[in-house]
Amino acid sequence: MARRRFMELLAQGWALRAACREVGVSRSTGNNWKHGSKVKLKDGTVKFVPPLEPLSTRVISPRFLSEAERITIADLASQGLGPTAIAELMGRSPSTISRELRRNLHPSGQYRPFHAHAAAASRRRRVRTTKLEADTELHAFVSDKLQQKWSPQQISRALRLAHPHDPGRRISTESIYLALYRPGVGLMTAPSPLRTGRDQRRAHCRQVRSRRRFAQPMISIHERGFDPTDRGEPGHWEGDLIVGPHHRSAIGTLVERQTRYVKLLHLASQDSLTLCASLAAALGPLPAGLRNSLTWDQGTEMARHLELTRDTGIRVYFCDAASPWQRGSNENTNGLLRQYFPKSTDLSQHSAGDLARVEAELNQRPRRILEDRTPAELFKALLASQNHPPPLR
Template structure:
């Protein structure tokens, strides 16, 4: 008989009682019933019975240190074991969090829109602050998505990083090409590191089939800009940067941090043309440009790897960027990057106006 995965029956408990009384081993009892030895061991340990459990008068008065007499021992008896199992089964259990229809419907709706579990959890607290049933933590959503193959195949594609199984994120390989005039990230000012100041950007590339995207993300507001470039050469990349940064006021383009790719070899043109400071992250440390990596991941949800990117897709790319910039973020207090960026520009304009009037 093979192993079965169901509750022990009263007949099986009677067999356990007889075999325990005969001195049989746990493995022997398990083989006889077709059960795992751990199940038999857990059953005996959980349902061992004191006579006094049923009637206190069964236990005579004796000091606890006295270990003599039959009533101070422990016994496995099928009847009391079955009653204890029935009592445990009848107790109400805490319902699964996503078993509430209203919560489940809202979570699946937002997952279908491409929202991350972290964003869903935070938005529920904002919209239903006094409803305890409309609460779910991000980890619960991830576990639900990966709990079975049908759920994974249906919903993992909606996650920001949807894989066949959950995994850690690894770093990217960087080029050994020596970049002239390279300034390490360790020399970046503290206000840029702590995101307390506006106007510090992170740069990277999104590789496609045919053409590529050059992306820039403002560190404080997480505002995204993107341009299509025909190739990954240094001239095309810095040309896209000059095109994106030139319309901005000087206070909104203070510095930019790159990775160590060869496409950023002409970074000095930003210093000479726009007065921007340029820095480079450490090798194999993509987390130092986490905002840009996160936004590139959002772009990949619309333009996955090995997707064709053409120069005539400028309108489509602009719509993608606008949708990303108008999605609320927890780190911004559930404001959108577009709202945060506009507020910073207005504040910068007010500061410049005050300085001009003085």
């Protein structure tokens, strides 16, 4: 049986992908077997299909019924034999057979050995109350931060900083994820509070997206003078657009590389003239030391980059084709923004005030890369002092 073999391989330490390949099922099917899945019924209701029971494949004491013995019981019972006769043939106690037939019946009223074996294994599992279920104050804190669109990792780090000497007031990132995906805990809402929008675990996948190319002339990122991982000098920005359906709406995004400070641009359209004016308005008022460079992809919306350089003094560099990692901070920020502006939604419905609110909320989040400081406080320090804070890498 494929499901049983799959769980046996996982119990032996096989990776999910390898176990799926061995039993001949897709990775998504294996992921559903391992973590459970949600199914929408014809009447519109959503049913949670629980994961396969790992204990059903473990070797247990011979005094308990095995899966093979349950198959034998089903065969003999279908022939009309009673518990006593079955017990004599199997060398078991009649009370064991009678209890098995009574306790592990399928909802259809029949005795099905595989269902019975899974039900027995499920009863062996010791289900513990999660930390968030037992601590109402901790539950309220985590729930509140999730509604503010904090990630589980940010919440875990905030608790560790607030209670450095009290492990009882802290919770790990994985525990928050487990509580989110566990029915009945009450953290999962509609829509999902996670940036990905997921309401259940899914297999990781890598999407390849094509990009439009930019016409010459342009200055390559390789002429910028420092590596994409070097964040020692402030005033270097990364930018991009997040676009709506059919490229009919867009929001401009800017990230200062050292502090991860975010600026959002309200765009009436995504043509080069509108973008150039918005960038000049956002970057022009900054001190010259905070207008060193801007890195963009090869989208044609930056066709007026020479005009932007002329108006603001900021030099524009362009990434290699299909190399989003060269603008890593901006790519990460765009992922965060999709929690506020989901894909396939009309971005023109968001006003400049809406963007200002999202911008402020993002800049007030503590960031692990900033040692749990916020982009807002670091950028404020850059603006207020000629002595810049120590480099953050």
